[in-house]
Amino acid sequence: MAYISAFLNNQITDSTDSYVGRLQDILIKKDAEDFPPLEFLVIKTKEGAVRYIPYEAVSNFTNFNISLKNQFSKIALTLLPKAEADYIFLKHSVLDKQIVDIGGTRVVRVNDLRIGNLNNKVCVLGIDASFRGLLRRLGVPDGFFPSIFKAKLIDWREAQFIGSSQALQLSTAAENLSELHPADLANIVEDLGVKQGSSLLASLDAGDAAKVLEEVDPEIQTILVQSLGPDRAGKILSQMSSDEFADLIKTLSVPEARELLSKVGAARAQSVEKLAVYDDNSAGGLMTLDFVAVRPTWTVEQTIEEVKRLSRQMRSIVYVYVTDEQGKFVGGISMRRLLLAERGVVIKKLAKDFPPHSILKPDDELEKIIRVMTKYNLYSSAVLDTDHKLVGVVTIDDVMRTLAPSA
Amino acid sequence: MLKENVVLKNNLFIKRLLIFLSVLGPSIITTMAGNDGAGVITYSYAGAALGYAVLISLPILTLLYAVTQEMGSRAAIVTGKGLGDIIREKFGARTAAFAFIALLIANFGTLLTDMAALKTAGNMLGIPALPFLIFTIALCFILVTFTQYEKSQKVFLTGIIIYFAYVFSAAKGNPQWGKAIEGLFVPTSNIFSKEFLIISIAVLGTTITPWGQFFVQSYMKDKNVPLKNLLYSQLEAFVGAFVSNFFTFFIIVATAATLFTHGIALDSGESAALAIRPFAGDFAGTLFAIGLLNAAIIGIIIVSLTSAYAFSEFFGFTGSLDEPLRKGKSFYGLFLFNIVLAGILVITPWFPLFKIVVYTQSLNGILLPLFFYFLLKIVNDKELMGEHVNGKLSNFFAIVSTVLIAIAGVAAVVLSLSY
Numbered sequence: 163m164a165y166i167s168a169f170l171n172n173q174i175t176d177s178t179d180s181y182v183g184r185l186q187d188i189l190i191k192k193d194a195e196d197f198p199p200l201e202f203l204v205i206k207t208k209e210g211a212v213r214y215i216p217y218e219a220v221s222n223f224t225n226f227n228i229s230l231k232n233q234f235s236k237i238a239l240t241l242l243p244k245a246e247a248d249y250i251f252l253k254h255s256v257l258d259k260q261i262v263d264i265g266g267t268r269v270v271r272v273n274d275l276r277i278g279n280l281n282n283k284v285c286v287l288g289i290d291a292s293f294r295g296l297l298r299r300l301g302v303p304d305g306f307f308p309s310i311f312k313a314k315l316i317d318w319r320e321a322q323f324i325g326s327s328q329a330l331q332l333s334t335a336a337e338n339l340s341e342l343h344p345a346d347l348a349n350i351v352e353d354l355g356v357k358q359g360s361s362l363l364a365s366l367d368a369g370d371a372a373k374v375l376e377e378v379d380p381e382i383q384t385i386l387v388q389s390l391g392p393d394r395a396g397k398i399l400s401q402m403s404s405d406e407f408a409d410l411i412k413t414l415s416v417p418e419a420r421e422l423l424s425k426v427g428a429a430r431a432q433s434v435e436k437l438a439v440y441d442d443n444s445a446g447g448l449m450t451l452d453f454v455a456v457r458p459t460w461t462v463e464q465t466i467e468e469v470k471r472l473s474r475q476m477r478s479i480v481y482v483y484v485t486d487e488q489g490k491f492v493g494g495i496s497m498r499r500l501l502l503a504e505r506g507v508v509i510k511k512l513a514k515d516f517p518p519h520s521i522l523k524p525d526d527e528l529e530k531i532i533r534v535m536t537k538y539n540l541y542s543s544a545v546l547d548t549d550h551k552l553v554g555v556v557t558i559d560d561v562m563r564t565l566a567p568s569a
Numbered sequence: 570m571l572k573e574n575v576v577l578k579n580n581l582f583i584k585r586l587l588i589f590l591s592v593l594g595p596s597i598i599t600t601m602a603g604n605d606g607a608g609v610i611t612y613s614y615a616g617a618a619l620g621y622a623v624l625i626s627l628p629i630l631t632l633l634y635a636v637t638q639e640m641g642s643r644a645a646i647v648t649g650k651g652l653g654d655i656i657r658e659k660f661g662a663r664t665a666a667f668a669f670i671a672l673l674i675a676n677f678g679t680l681l682t683d684m685a686a687l688k689t690a691g692n693m694l695g696i697p698a699l700p701f702l703i704f705t706i707a708l709c710f711i712l713v714t715f716t717q718y719e720k721s722q723k724v725f726l727t728g729i730i731i732y733f734a735y736v737f738s739a740a741k742g743n744p745q746w747g748k749a750i751e752g753l754f755v756p757t758s759n760i761f762s763k764e765f766l767i768i769s770i771a772v773l774g775t776t777i778t779p780w781g782q783f784f785v786q787s788y789m790k791d792k793n794v795p796l797k798n799l800l801y802s803q804l805e806a807f808v809g810a811f812v813s814n815f816f817t818f819f820i821i822v823a824t825a826a827t828l829f830t831h832g833i834a835l836d837s838g839e840s841a842a843l844a845i846r847p848f849a850g851d852f853a854g855t856l857f858a859i860g861l862l863n864a865a866i867i868g869i870i871i872v873s874l875t876s877a878y879a880f881s882e883f884f885g886f887t888g889s890l891d892e893p894l895r896k897g898k899s900f901y902g903l904f905l906f907n908i909v910l911a912g913i914l915v916i917t918p919w920f921p922l923f924k925i926v927v928y929t930q931s932l933n934g935i936l937l938p939l940f941f942y943f944l945l946k947i948v949n950d951k952e953l954m955g956e957h958v959n960g961k962l963s964n965f966f967a968i969v970s971t972v973l974i975a976i977a978g979v980a981a982v983v984l985s986l987s988y
Contacts, residue, residue, distance in 0.1 A: 271885025300662060
């Protein structure tokens with residue numbers, strides 16, 4: 163069981179058996195794959211100076227003895243070969259800091275680091291965030307009551323570092339993060355607090371970040387957007403669905419809202435502004451502008467192509483709606499019927515005109531929406547304006563959200 | 570389209586005032602909590618023993634308080650971390666463990682004092698002790714656990730209004746306002762007497778505390794104030810220190826005008842409410858007791874909350890008032906454990922309350938300069954604070970404050986141990 167705490171501050175001797183200094187820190191490469199091998203030892207000499215020793219020059223690396231192959235003065239470096247920013251200082255930047263444990267989807271503190279042999283190199287294997295790790299740091303040996311408080315290791319690859327004022331960037335681990343469900347990631351972002359949460363968001367790609375931001379508690383959403391700043395926020399928000407975007411805009415001050423809307427492009431800004439007019443719990447306030455609409459004369463084949471084309475942008479597609487050239491609502495067809503139909507059939511033949519009472523108006527209140535959707539077994543409901551034009555769609559997840567806002 | 574308030578746009582002052590009101594909270598609540606049960610008892614005693622003359626310490630105290638609160642607020646907003654977080658990350662697990670355990674013990678001592686003050690206030694108002702304590706503890710737990718940050722802040726801020734009871738109580742004692750104002754700025758001849766120094770140090774020690782330093786930072790972190798509003802929060806630190814010592818002024822005047830003027834000595838600050846009755850009237854006495862009750866409850870909640878925050882920061886859990894119970898079990902659990910244990914010990918007849926209180930006051934005194942040393946290192950750390958690192962002027966004030974507090978702290982320990 164080799165943990166970094168056992169080595170730090172230990173004395174180091176060189177080939178002449180003379181004491182040269184104490185181990186102050188250990189460096190790994192920032193862009194290392196999987197389990198990073200130890201690259202350099204940072205030594206504080208007797209005189210108080212800082213020197214770097216490449217790990218290859220180490221002959222012995224145990225709790226009791228750290229010794230070097232050659233004479234200290236011959237191998238000690240005053241400067242690192244690459245920029246300091248290319249390395250991670252394990253003690254300075256990792257130990258005692260908070261990390262995201264992706265496996266456990268929680269935020270923990272690094273109490274200790276596990277190192278071990280891998281492919282003939284000494285590498286960092288994992289993070290000990292357990293109470294046992296903390297006890298070990300405080301000097302309680304592992305043999306003390308070994309059964310209580312077992313050390314639990316977090317695989318190094320499952321740890322996500324949180325950007326802060328230090329040099330650690332989030333670039334490499336972003337892939338791991340995007341494997342998490344946005345709702346779980348949203349929890350983590352909320353746990354991290356403003357600064358670190360916004361760093362985390364900024365490190366994801368805009369589409370993923372948008373999905374996460376949508377799941378974050380509205381109050382915290384606002385704070386995060388403010389912390390990100392209009393440029394970064396703009397990139398993420400332009401990938402957000404328009405109803406969520408509109409809800410967010412309502413919570414910002416006028417100048418802030420204007421600035422954000424200016425970053426997302428005129429068409430988008432317009433549709434968001436249209437939505438923002440409506441009351442939060444009305445059909446207008448709950449609806450999304452993202453829906454698939456096709457002409458009555460299109461074939462099933464063309465419709466499916468359209469669905470494929472638009473699929474990436476939509477959160478969910480339950481129905482395909484049919485509108486005429488002026489955007490007036492003609493009918494709708496469920497995805498199931500679409501899949502089962504013959505490719506050449508014209509949509510007009512398949513589309514059902516929905517019963518008049520199953521269609522919503524923008525001012526319809528939440529109660530009515532719930533009644534309508536329950537009565538007609540709808541997963542999403544069309545919203546038409548006074549001209550009978552299709553202006554938006556209320557989906558069931560948004561309705562559920564009003565029933566359990568803090569889930 | 571988007572709602573616009575034309576009047577608002579044109580009135581910059583109102584706009585700024587609204588922002589200020591929106592960030593208001595952490596600092597002012599922390600400083601008010603400096604007037605906790607322990608504080609009120611100390612101030613009452615000071616007023617009775619030294620009269621208006623002791624007021625001279627207030628202006629300097631206010632300045633020191635403001636400077637330290639500002640540093641804590643700034644650190645919280647710039648780094649997004651509490652003091653416990655930063656001590657762990659910057660100084661390592663061992664130092665942090667020591668700091669954490671010491672803080673926990675010191676806080677518990679203050680908590681005991683406040684719990685005892687609560688019991689005393691209940692007595693003064695004729696409420697039976699045990700049910701009252703149980704009721705209050707339950708109330709505190711429910712408030713902290715089941716409300717989120719915003720609501721809790723509103724409740725605490727409302728508690729501040731109750732401090733006006735002291736203003737009325739003081740006025741009823743027919744004080745010589747002229748002498749009181751003079752006491753604030755003009756030192757009297759006995760300023761270097763042993764009694765004066767002891768009491769001034771006690772006043773300092775109950776106003777500027779380790780937990781006060783931790784709480785403002787943790788609470789500020791929980792509030793999530795955006796960096797762009799930093800200036801307003803810095804302003805709040807000064808406003809908070811002023812408001813808090815504003816009420817301290819009246820607490821001291823209340824006993825100075827009645828007890829000191831008539832040469833009545835208090836054997837303990839707790840009997841102040843009763844003692845002032847013959848001079849200021851029954852109502853004034855009742856107001857004083859209500860004020861003490863309020864102060865004690867605020868102290869109980871905030872000091873325990875400080876320990877809970879410190880616990881989560883040290884271990885790296887999230888500790889936030891916004892968390893529901895199931896998520897923040899350890900956070901709320903530690904809070905509950907603290908107040909229940911304190912409640913039990915205060916009721917236990919053979920528990921050496923006074924001794925423990927004195928020793929923990931001393932512990933607070935020793936810890937304070939240590940934590941300020943950490944704080945100074947933190948606000949001067951460019952890597953942590955970026956461009957908001959301490960400037961020369963801030964450092965001057967900060968170092969002077971720390972030195973004064975250090976001397977006072979050491980002196981407090983020496984003096985209290987010679988009791």
